[in-house]
Amino acid sequence: MKAGKLILILGAGGLFGAGLAVSGMTDPARVIGFLDVSGAWDPALLLVMAGAVGVYGLGMLVLRRVGGRSLKLPSGVSSPIKGGLVIGAAIFGVGWGLGGFCPGPALANLGALRAEALLFVPAMAIGMFVAQRFFGADRQS
């Protein structure tokens, strides 16, 4: 990838990290507040997802119309739902509920050198490595 494109992708990453922080998704109490349906339920995560899904979904529709073949876009076609997806998503959810971190917010909290993130991110890397090395989860999308 050329240098100009890499600068733009640095900006995209910056917007993503700002979005996570501004939305409150880097605060584990807010995320767990959403997941805790039996407690004082916090709707913030639902609003974040709705906004992000809406912008991304609409944006991709427009780009496919306007950009046509000049843009190299991922197909977005669903793969068959297999056991790995079901089991992996279930395990991910258990970890998410335990820690209140999913991958984006965990990385974002490295930006404040928070102890939980400094421990969580290396553990996450080990988990990813094991899945990719020994469970064949490294195929390119």
Place this chain on the structure above:
Amino acid sequence: MDHYTLLNPVIGGILIGAASLLATVLSGKIPGISGVFGRLLVPATPDKAWRAVFLLGLISGAALSFALWQSAAFYRPMRPLAVMAIAGLLVGFGTRLGGGCTSGHGVCGVGMGARDSIAATLIFMGTAMATVFLYDRISL
């Protein structure tokens, strides 16, 4: 933006969606965070540069926001560090086995109406809610 209001999640969600869209156009891939990060750990991955730069941007953008706005800097850890380490292992393993996380499946896949991503999102939301429900009742 000193006080957290409903505008925070609305603005933040729009930023995350727009950033994902931009990264998709630039990379030609679905820029889910677990996939972007996980494939950096595979030696054979050919396109490591944009992945590393994107994640560097993510960390920097968050750090800048923490410094600029009080409402972005709220941080209330809920679990002991030992639990966080176990949670990290499960999140890493599960997101790669399941082919995505909250961003790749939850934002991008759901945004494109992909059935596998909708299924994955319902599953991880469900097990996460069940885990929080049980954690508060079982933990010592």
